Amino acid sequence: MxxxxxxxxxxxxxxxxxxxxxxxxxxxxxxxxxxxxxxxDEAALRFGTRKVGDVTVFYREAGRADAPVLLLLHGFPTAGHMFRDLIPKLADRYRVIAPDLAGFGNTVAPPRASFDYSFDALAQVTEGFVEAMGLTRYALYVFDYGAPTGYRLAMAHPERVTAIISQNGNAYTEGFSAEWGPWEAYWRDPSPENREACRASLTDEAIRFQYLHGAPEGRVSPDGMTLDMHYMRRPEAQEIQLDLILSYRTNVALYPDFQAYFRKHQPPLLAVWGRNDAFFIPAGAKAYARDLPKAEIHLIDAGHFALETHSAEIARRVRSFLERNGV
Structure with missing residues (x-):
C-alpha cells in the first residue's frame, strides 16, 4: 500500500x-x-437592397463609409458574386460596392411584359442605385456587360468618375472575336430564327466554356459557374438574356460616343485583361490607348473571368493604379 x-x-x-x-x-x-x-467591422462584407422605381437592387458592400468609392459592375451571365474574392482585398482602403444589375443575381425586377430589358434601362437603374446610395464620386470597375452600363453613367456624369478599371470590358470593335457571329447576325436581323440561334449562349455548356476557356487548369472554382447556371433556369431568365443580347447592338452604336468621352475627359484608365478571353480579345484592351494615351494596359494569363484565377494580381494592380492616381 x-x-x-x-x-x-x-x-x-x-x-x-x-x-x-x-x-x-x-x-x-x-x-x-x-x-x-x-x-x-468596416471591412466586413455587408449586404443590402435599394429600391429604384420598380426594381429592388441587391448589392454587396465592404469598407468604411467615408472611404473612396469603387463601384463594381459585373457582366454576363453572372452577378455581383463574381467579385467575391476581389472585394476583401480592397476593402481596407476603399468602400467597395457591387450591385446586381436588373435581370441578374438577387436583384428583383419586373417581368418582361412591364419592364424594358435593355442596356439603357440597366444604366438608368444603376444610376438610380448610385443616387439612392448617395454616391457623388466613384471609381468604376467594369467587366463585360458592366462596361457599356458604366460608360453610360460616365458620359452622363463625368464629374463623378475618379478613374476606370476595365477588366475585359470592351469599348472598341477591335475587341470582338469571331465568337460574336450569331449575336451579330441577330443584331442585323432580329428574326425568330436568329434569336433562337443565340440561345446556345445560355446553356450550361456555354457558361462552363466562358469560365474555363483560357484559364489555368485546375484553378477555376465551380461555385461561380454553378450559381450562374442556376440563375439561367429561373422563369423568363433566358428570354430576358435574349432581349439583352439584341440590345447589345446599341452598345456598339455608342462606341464612338464612349471614345469621345475618353478623349474629352481623359479619365485615368487601367485595362487589366485576360489575354485568353474567347470573346473580348487583347486588341480591345490595347485600343484604349488610342483615346487615352496614359492608359495602363496589362494582359494577364487568364480567360474571360480573370478574377476567378487572378484576383490577387488584379487587386494589386488596381490598388497601385488608384493610389498613383490619387484615388
Missing part, C-alpha cells in the same frame, strides 16, 4: 509540474504572440 501510495503521489506531482509547465508556456505565448486581429 505504501509503495502504491508513493507511486500515485509521484504521478500527481509530475502531472502538476506538467500542467504548470503547459500553463506557463501558454502564458508566455499569450504574452509574446498576441492573437492576430481579424477584419474590422
Amino acid at each position: 505504501t509503495t502504491m501510495r508513493t507511486a500515485i503521489e509521484r504521478r500527481s506531482v509530475i502531472a502538476g509540474i506538467g500542467l504548470g509547465g503547459l500553463a506557463g508556456a501558454a502564458a508566455l505565448a499569450d504574452e509574446k504572440t498576441p492573437t492576430p486581429a481579424g477584419p474590422t
